[in-house]
Amino acid sequence: MKIVVDFDSCQSHGLCTQAAPEVFEIRDDGFLYILQETPGEELRAKVEKAVRECPTTAIKLEE
Amino acid sequence: MKRVAVIGASLAGLRSVEALRRLGHDGEIAWVGAEKHLPYDRPPLSKQVLEGRWGSERLFLRQNYDELEVEFHLGRSAARLDERFVELDDGRRVEFDGLVVATGASPRQLPDGRDLEGVFTLRSLDDALAIEKKMQRGPRVAIVGAGFIGLEVAACCRTRGLEVTVIESAAVPLGQAIGEVLGQCVADLHRSRGVDLRCGRTVTGVEGTERVSGVRLDDGSLIAADLLVVGIGVKPNTDWLDGSGVDVDDGVVCDATCQTSRPDVVAAGDVARWHHELFDESVRVEHWTNAAEQADAAVRRLLEPEAEKKPFVSVPYFWSDQYDTKMQMAGRYRPGDEMRWVERPEDASGDDKPRLVALFGRGGRLTGALTLNRPAKLVRYRRAIAERVSLDDAL
Numbered sequence: 001m002k003i004v005v006d007f008d009s010c011q012s013h014g015l016c017t018q019a020a021p022e023v024f025e026i027r028d029d030g031f032l033y034i035l036q037e038t039p040g041e042e043l044r045a046k047v048e049k050a051v052r053e054c055p056t057t058a059i060k061l062e063e
Numbered sequence: 064m065k066r067v068a069v070i071g072a073s074l075a076g077l078r079s080v081e082a083l084r085r086l087g088h089d090g091e092i093a094w095v096g097a098e099k100h101l102p103y104d105r106p107p108l109s110k111q112v113l114e115g116r117w118g119s120e121r122l123f124l125r126q127n128y129d130e131l132e133v134e135f136h137l138g139r140s141a142a143r144l145d146e147r148f149v150e151l152d153d154g155r156r157v158e159f160d161g162l163v164v165a166t167g168a169s170p171r172q173l174p175d176g177r178d179l180e181g182v183f184t185l186r187s188l189d190d191a192l193a194i195e196k197k198m199q200r201g202p203r204v205a206i207v208g209a210g211f212i213g214l215e216v217a218a219c220c221r222t223r224g225l226e227v228t229v230i231e232s233a234a235v236p237l238g239q240a241i242g243e244v245l246g247q248c249v250a251d252l253h254r255s256r257g258v259d260l261r262c263g264r265t266v267t268g269v270e271g272t273e274r275v276s277g278v279r280l281d282d283g284s285l286i287a288a289d290l291l292v293v294g295i296g297v298k299p300n301t302d303w304l305d306g307s308g309v310d311v312d313d314g315v316v317c318d319a320t321c322q323t324s325r326p327d328v329v330a331a332g333d334v335a336r337w338h339h340e341l342f343d344e345s346v347r348v349e350h351w352t353n354a355a356e357q358a359d360a361a362v363r364r365l366l367e368p369e370a371e372k373k374p375f376v377s378v379p380y381f382w383s384d385q386y387d388t389k390m391q392m393a394g395r396y397r398p399g400d401e402m403r404w405v406e407r408p409e410d411a412s413g414d415d416k417p418r419l420v421a422l423f424g425r426g427g428r429l430t431g432a433l434t435l436n437r438p439a440k441l442v443r444y445r446r447a448i449a450e451r452v453s454l455d456d457a458l
């Protein structure tokens with residue numbers, strides 16, 4: 001599973017960081033950082049939740 | 064469960080259908096939506112669309128519908144709910160064993176003037192495209208209501224260089240939603256961008272024959288306008304549930320698990336009212352994230368009625384974009400709640416973007432947080448609200 005974020009669409013809502021804090025983080029500069037680009041399968045449910053909750057559909061999963 | 068009907072084809076409806084398939088429902092799904100469009104996203108309507116930056120093609124929430132295997136009834140509305148079927152406006156009957164109510168809400172109208180050309184409310188894609196078209200002709204704009212929609216429309220107008228007057232009956236914009244102190248900060252933001260904001264004033268009449276020419280206020284003044292946008296709140300779409308056994312009281316009344324007064328019916332999104340256990344109050348939340356999350360919870364409830372009842376306790380979250388400012392709020396605010404500053408607007412240094420962080424509390428507990436242009440902070444507070452942290456500890 002590989003995570004691709006469209007940073008042009010991302011508006012730093014931070015909902016992904018709440019669904020999958022192991023993978024996404026918003027730092028004090030207000031920008032989103034991806035902590036692991038290829039997280040393990042044990043995080044799939046959380047990452048899929050992040051994909052669904054992102055209001056700008058900025059996150060894509062590549063298998 | 065053999066056959067589920069989902070009524071409403073916007074965010075809550077779509078997320079319900081997706082959740083049904085994800086959670087393993089392999090029976091039929093009938094999906095009824097009053098609009099002729101496939102589900103699209105509403106927040107950009109009062110932002111990118113009215114700024115003239117996005118066309119409708121960027122708004123659709125999903126591309127591939129084949130894999131969901133639904134029986135679509137688009138452009139049709141549910142007229143009546145019976146024991147085992149929904150009757151559509153063309154008389155057709157859609158049968159079901161389980162039903163999801165996701166019919167959202169519709170804008171309130173002013174008592175007069177709604178038939179005049181140039182008078183709009185903003186809820187649908189068609190509304191937004193019609194308003195945008197009108198904006199291209201450089202009209203003088205009046206907006207009734209300084210709620211989120213009204214303020215976002217005002218911001219789009221100023222960004223496009225249009226003259227705009229906003230009329231609000233309360234003392235400040237958004238007072239009910241974020242309190243007077245923060246409402247005043249929002250007022251300052253809009254005035255600094257050239258909005259003529261008239262608070263404490265009500266509209267007594269809409270002027271014009273055939274097309275709008277202006278609005279009359281309670282102090283006798285006349286605001287000339289060729290485009291009038293009315294943003295005075297919404298009303299949940301529940302008329303079709305009359306006599307169905309589903310209780311309605313400013314929204315479909317649900318228990319803490321999204322189930323209605325009928326065991327075979329659940330509700331989600333702007334239409335649903337439920338008892339929020341975290342805040343111990345009855346709430347109806349009109350925000351994007353709630354519609355997305357609640358659909359999941361409602362569908363779980365429908366598919367697993369015997370499972371342990373899990374209350375839906377997601378902390379409400381919304382955002383609003385006005386000019387280059389992102390406002391975000393987590394939790395709840397009720398008039399009378401305590402407010403504390405974490406970062407005051409005057410603390411901001413460097414660039415000219417307004418920045419602030421404020422917290423709300425009830426009985427010493429953190430119940431809400433509001434930020435302007437501080438996204439990282441908000442995430443932390445949303446979690447703290449869910450964890451019932453005290454206001455003192457949150458600071």
Ligand SMILES: Cc1cc2nc3c(=O)[nH]c(=O)nc-3n(C[C@H](O)[C@H](O)[C@H](O)COP(=O)(O)OP(=O)(O)OC[C@H]3O[C@@H](n4cnc5c(N)ncnc54)[C@H](O)[C@@H]3O)c2cc1C
Nearest residue numbers: 071073074075097105106140141166167332333349350351
């Ligand atoms: C202009 C605008 C800007 C917004 N901006 C933000 C924002 O910045 N941040 C935020 O958090 N939220 C925002 N929102 C709110 C957010 O869009 C809503 O919370 C969300 O759309 C709710 O989804 P829903 O599916 O519950 O209801 P709706 O989106 O209202 O959808 C309900 C659907 O059901 C259909 N329907 C109604 N009655 C029937 C019937 N009897 N039979 C069949 N179909 C029916 C309706 O036509 C509609 O398509 C905004 C809303 C608008 C209008």
Ligand code: SF4
Nearest residue numbers: 010011013014016054
């Ligand atoms: S939820 Fe979406 S918009 Fe928000 S920070 Fe994550 S990727 Fe960006």
